[in-house]
Amino acid sequence: MVEKDWVKCSPVLSKPVLNCIQKQGFKNMTPIQAAVIPLLLSCKDVVAEAVTGSGKTLAFVVPMLEMLMKKDKDYPLRKDFVYAVIISPTRELASQIFKVIEQFLQESELSHITLCQLVGGRPVEVDAASFKKGAQIAVCTPGRLQDLLAERKQLNLPARIKDLELLILDEADRLLDLGFSSTLNTILQYLPRQRRTGLFSATQTKELQDLVRAGLRNPVLISVKEKSTISTPVSLENYYIIVEPQDKFLLLLNFIRNRRMLKGLFFLPTCACVDYWADVLPVFLPDLKIFAIHGKMKHKRGKILEKFRAADSTILLCTDLMARGLDIPEVEWVIQWEPPSNPAALVHRVGRTARGGAAGCSLLPLLPSEDSYVAFIKANQQVELADWRSSNDEIKISDKLRKKVLSILHQQQMKDRAIFDKAQRAFVSHMRAYSKHECNILLRLKELPLGHIATSYGLLKLPIMPEIKQEHQGQFVGPDEKVDFNAIPYKDKQKETSRLLKLEEYKKTGVWPSKKKKKMSKTQPWEQTKINKQEKKERRIKRKDQKQKMAAAGKAKKRKTVTQEELVELAADVALIKKLKKRKITNEQFDKKFNVEE
Missing domain, CATH: 3.40.50.300 (P-loop containing nucleotide triphosphate hydrolases)
Known part of the structure; x- marks a missing residue:
């Protein structure tokens, strides 16, 4: 039309x-x-x-x-x-x-x-x-x-x-x-x-x-639809690029630096990821205004969105909360950390650019184990992704730059414990979200090199997770020097004072004061936890059915009916008790009529 x-x-x-x-x-x-x-x-x-x-x-x-x-x-x-x-x-x-x-x-x-x-x-x-x-x-x-x-x-x-x-x-x-x-x-x-x-x-x-x-x-x-073969606007160019997991952040950082974009959207998997990268990115991109928005920001979201609309040379870090309805004609690029959990969400993410016939582009980095996603998304959502390597714009990653960026990430966490905590939460929440992908036949958590991914986050140490195996420990690249994690301070003086008091008590008792004592139990992988929940649900349904059957059987038994003679006798006894209460008869008369001796 x-x-x-x-x-x-x-x-x-x-x-x-x-x-x-x-x-x-x-x-x-x-x-x-x-x-x-x-x-x-x-x-x-x-x-x-x-x-x-x-x-x-x-x-x-x-x-x-x-x-x-x-x-x-x-x-x-x-x-x-x-x-x-x-x-x-x-x-x-x-x-x-x-x-x-x-x-x-x-x-x-x-x-x-x-x-x-x-x-x-x-x-x-x-x-x-x-x-x-x-x-x-x-x-x-x-x-x-x-x-x-x-x-x-x-x-x-x-x-x-x-x-x-x-x-x-x-x-x-x-x-x-x-x-x-x-x-x-x-x-x-x-x-x-x-x-x-x-x-x-x-x-x-x-x-x-x-x-x-x-x-x-x-x-x-x-x-x-503008074309029978695609479900995105004709003026939108969608690209993908295969990248090694330890270099994903470095590649996206260089990509953003090389683009002089007026406005860009950067989609991240979870709220914790948005919080972490919002603290980290401004150090690497001083010329860009970095805004962050996600669903857990209850009262700030409207103001942040207005500031993003009014600003130039800016990028908005967000979750899929912003994948629908956001209409900002100036958005030139949509960048994604990884494929969304729902394939249909990709259409909505990239649709934030190329609005009203304007030109726009999107980039999706994929790990070598995720390359089959390109054919899948074309068949499932009619979204065709072009290989960025076929363009003339080459993104170079050198060992020197890799070490420099990793060192800056480590230093930021060692200066402020709040960033260290956010980095740990971001990685764990990302892996948990990855395990819940709808297309988990293609995007498997077991196939991910978790050590390399933790390196791309610039973590100081690997978090305690049942999914992390010995091979992942060998993949991980941490800081060059040994880090005393108890010595990492909070920039917030009030939080740091509270932490030091708790640390002293921990050294004396061996128990962190803010945490209640719990029975030690072996942690389980998320997949096993999901199976256990399903089994528990089935047992609960089975018990409920048994109770309903027993109740139905109980109702089937006929209750003994009360005869008219019994009702008359009961009424006479009640009347006798009332007479005694009103002192119309003596105790001896009551006992005699009520047959107490018998």
């Missing part, structure tokens, strides 16, 4: 909406917009699949505003009612959609429509108060919306959404990946059936198809 002109192809759009679209510089409709907007405006349910950066947000924002304007002419919108709900998987994406709608509502003819944002990371009372100002359009995350619907009785949100016109699930497959399936089912129970629903995603999954069957009525399925 080719792009079409907004004015010619959208005669049903009102002037205020068209004016706002033109002010924002959108001259032509993208294929997904041309396909979806007429369907939503003709009151159809829609399931839309399109590559990242194809303009899905405008595809539902424009018809939503048109539907509300039309309804307002027929029946004026009530200030305290909700007429459109947009659910997104993350706060960052919800905030981005909120700002897009906010720009439209600046038009004088649209300014009467009220808008609110309902997301986590802040008190629920703030969101409850925003309803008083008006929330005819609500942009929210699923957890917060469920809380407001089910828990906040005084808000009475179920009554406010009885006239809901439109429900949008953006990045619907990601909503299900994050475990929001039961939450969405709860939300759908509160919403009226006479509504329009739109599901938007870059990939289709089985779980998404189940949600379509549960929440939509005869939906129109739309799949817009």
Whole structure:
């Protein structure tokens, strides 16, 4: 499909909406917009699949505003009612959609429509108060919306959404990946059936198809791809490079140094990895502004993202939290530490660049044992990775540079114990995440040279892990001089004072004071732990079934029925006790009538 002109192809759009679209510089409709907007405006349910950066947000924002304007002419919108709900998987994406709608509502003819944002990371009372100002359009995350619907009785949100016109699930497959399936089912129970629903995603999954069957009525399925052979934008160039495990950090460091990028995204496997490299990288890249963001940053994420948007010559270290919805046109490069745990996430990661037809590139370093991933991702996700070695840009790694970088990493950890701790946690969390790869037939933890990987992290020592064998000890390259790990201080004076006091007590008692005494048990590999958990679960299910059978058998036994004579006798005894209590009879009379002697 080719792009079409907004004015010619959208005669049903009102002037205020068209004016706002033109002010924002959108001259032509993208294929997904041309396909979806007429369907939503003709009151159809829609399931839309399109590559990242194809303009899905405008595809539902424009018809939503048109539907509300039309309804307002027929029946004026009530200030305290909700007429459109947009659910997104993350706060960052919800905030981005909120700002897009906010720009439209600046038009004088649209300014009467009220808008609110309902997301986590802040008190629920703030969101409850925003309803008083008006929330005819609500942009929210699923957890917060469920809380407001089910828990906040005084808000009475179920009554406010009885006239809901439109429900949008953006990045619907990601909503299900994050475990929001039961939450969405709860939300759908509160919403009226006479509504329009739109599901938007870059990939289709089985779980998404189940949600379509549960929440939509005869939906129109739309799949817009720029080429039948790929699932990423045409202007995006995806590369891979084979690298030895001990040189991965050095290769990526040189690669970033050689690129004069305006903005770049660096995807890392875990939150602990983001924390560690955010402390380490600024020493090697003084000319770049380094920002870090991950899911455990509850209150800082919005501010960090705004700073990244405003900065130049910057790179953002992040987890897959940023793989969806992030729309920053200036992002030129997406760099990844390793393949994501979910193959579909690769499409979303690389889709953070080459937005709206702009050029963009991505690089994925692979270990020699991971080279089969190139063919796998092409067959599984239609993402073609070109070999970087075929380009003219060669990345050289010398022994001198390798020793220098390793020495700097060691020195940073020896100066501050906090960095030493972060390095250990980053490596362990990385290995744990690697063991949970969905494509674990190709990416096997057992095949990894853990000693070489620990060297690329610049660790001072190998952590205690059951996965680390004798061969890994031989692969590891630590600091040249012997290190007294108890002597590594914290830069934070308060933490260092506390550590020294605990160290003194440890030397006296042999037990670290902050830790409770536990029975010594042999640690197990993660794979064995997973098997043990499954066996425990099966035993628990078996016991539950046995209890249910026993209970059923117990209910089958008939209880002895109480006769009418016994009931009459019991009532007489109760009446006799009451007479004694009220002193209407003496104790002797009571004993005689109650046959106490007998």
